[in-house]
Amino acid sequence: MNLLDSSIVPEHAHDIKDEARKFAREHIEPNAQEYFQAGEYPHEILEAGQEANLVAQDIPEEWGGRGLDLPQLLALTEEFYRADAGIALTLQLASFGCEITYEYGTDEQCEEYIRPVAEGDQISGLAVSEPETGSDLAGMQTRAEKDGDEYVINGEKYWIGNGVEADWITLYARTGDDEDNRYGNHSMFIVPTDAEGYEAEHIPEKMAMRASKQAHITFDDCRIPEENLIGHEGAGFMMLADFFNHGRVIVSGHGLGIAAAAIEEAWEFSHDREEFGRTINEFQAVQHGLADMLIDFESARSLTWRACENVANNDHAGYWAALAKTTATEAAVDVSEQGMQFHGGRSVLDERRIARVYRDARIPVIYEGANEVQRNLIYGQAP
Numbered sequence: 036m037n038l039l040d041s042s043i044v045p046e047h048a049h050d051i052k053d054e055a056r057k058f059a060r061e062h063i064e065p066n067a068q069e070y071f072q073a074g075e076y077p078h079e080i081l082e083a084g085q086e087a088n089l090v091a092q093d094i095p096e097e098w099g100g101r102g103l104d105l106p107q108l109l110a111l112t113e114e115f116y117r118a119d120a121g122i123a124l125t126l127q128l129a130s131f132g133c134e135i136t137y138e139y140g141t142d143e144q145c146e147e148y149i150r151p152v153a154e155g156d157q158i159s160g161l162a163v164s165e166p167e168t169g170s171d172l173a174g175m176q177t178r179a180e181k182d183g184d185e186y187v188i189n190g191e192k193y194w195i196g197n198g199v200e201a202d203w204i205t206l207y208a209r210t211g212d213d214e215d216n217r218y219g220n221h222s223m224f225i226v227p228t229d230a231e232g233y234e235a236e237h238i239p240e241k242m243a244m245r246a247s248k249q250a251h252i253t254f255d256d257c258r259i260p261e262e263n264l265i266g267h268e269g270a271g272f273m274m275l276a277d278f279f280n281h282g283r284v285i286v287s288g289h290g291l292g293i294a295a296a297a298i299e300e301a302w303e304f305s306h307d308r309e310e311f312g313r314t315i316n317e318f319q320a321v322q323h324g325l326a327d328m329l330i331d332f333e334s335a336r337s338l339t340w341r342a343c344e345n346v347a348n349n350d351h352a353g354y355w356a357a358l359a360k361t362t363a364t365e366a367a368v369d370v371s372e373q374g375m376q377f378h379g380g381r382s383v384l385d386e387r388r389i390a391r392v393y394r395d396a397r398i399p400v401i402y403e404g405a406n407e408v409q410r411n412l413i414y415g416q417a418p
């Protein structure tokens with residue numbers, strides 16, 4: 036089956052899609068199960084991705100990247116996530132948050148922090164979520180206080196991809212307390228992970244996307260120079276909202292890749308497994324189930340590519356990003372659930388791809404904003 040066909044992908048993204056597919060089939064897919072079971076960070080695959088110029092390449096050419104645009108990134112994402120969500124997440128998190136610096140930061144910041152990521156010498160992360168607050172972006176409590184020509188950071192962040200492995204992170208922290216302007220109280224900072232007062236440890240093992248690693252970070256009087264503020268004080272929420280519009284299109288690609296994997300697996304299994312003297316795909320109930328999976332997938336994919344175009348053109352971006360994220364990630368949950376059912380007892384064997392995909396599908400409905408929050412955005416921004 037070739038569910039991720041190119042016909043819906045704009046012409047200029049075809050080459051990167053081919054590169055991503057080739058890389059995913061050579062480096063990600065054959066190693067997926069091993070890394071999933073071991074729960075290891077895929078250092079070698081990340082390195083291969085950096086060498087192949089397929090990691091951190093949204094970074095503009097002037098800072099050493101390829102300047103891939105949103106459709107190109109979506110095309111790459113579908114292929115990577117089809118091959119394996121955990122490894123794909125690690126490859127994508129290697130530059131998570133860099134967009135905020137290259138969009139709003141200074142040339143000096145880009146030279147010092149963005150170029151090494153584009154060139155594969157460093158990796159980054161984005162620290163927004165906290166142990167006590169996840170969905171309420173305006174409610175985050177980690178604080179950055181100005182002290183002379185430095186900021187002093189205190190607080191905690193949770194779920195932070197590469198919090199342990201990264202060279203530096205983009206931090207979303209509170210710099211104000213104006214209750215009448217909840218969306219103007221936060222700012223963005225570049226924090227090197229070797230700064231004094233920065234401590235990070237891996238969070239407990241996950242049931243899904245086990246080849247990616249998240250951290251619990253504590254900041255204890257962690258001092259950074261004032262030059263590490265990105266843009267201006269109070270603009271953090273606005274920067275994040277814009278960043279998440281792009282990110283949610285990419286997370287739609289996570290859902291599509293996972294859904295494609297589930298359908299492939301269910302299709303193959305049901306055409307092979309015999310019961311009552313025939314393969315189970317000969318039962319009409321199974322045929323309808325497979326048809327429903329395709330309906331879910333193709334509808335989500337059409338919507339996602341439409342959303343991609345609108346978000347790239349900044350046309351009702353928040354609305355379209357939330358629509359696509361919700362639809363594609365929920366398609367992944369639904370088709371992997373059906374795929375499990377068609378696998379019968381074998382569905383729960385750890386060694387089965389469908390079991391891995393089923394677990395991975397639980398994550399994109401949560402990260403980059405839980406889908407309930409996406410529904411709030413869809414309702415609130417309806418045209």
Ligand SMILES: Cc1cc2nc3c(=O)[nH]c(=O)nc-3n(C[C@H](O)[C@H](O)[C@H](O)COP(=O)(O)OP(=O)(O)OC[C@H]3O[C@@H](n4cnc5c(N)ncnc54)[C@H](O)[C@@H]3O)c2cc1C
Nearest residue numbers: 161162163164168169170194195196401402403404405407
């Ligand atoms: C694998 C993984 C990787 C992640 N990587 C990162 C990362 O790199 N950086 C980072 O900053 N964060 C990261 N996150 C965190 C992620 O963004 C949060 O988990 C997510 O925003 C939800 O926050 P929460 O888990 O605190 O859930 P909560 O905000 O506590 O929400 C719990 C549930 O309450 C309901 N709910 C909450 N608010 C509303 C509402 N307004 N309306 C209706 N229902 C609501 C929803 O059902 C929601 O699922 C990651 C998470 C995971 C699982």
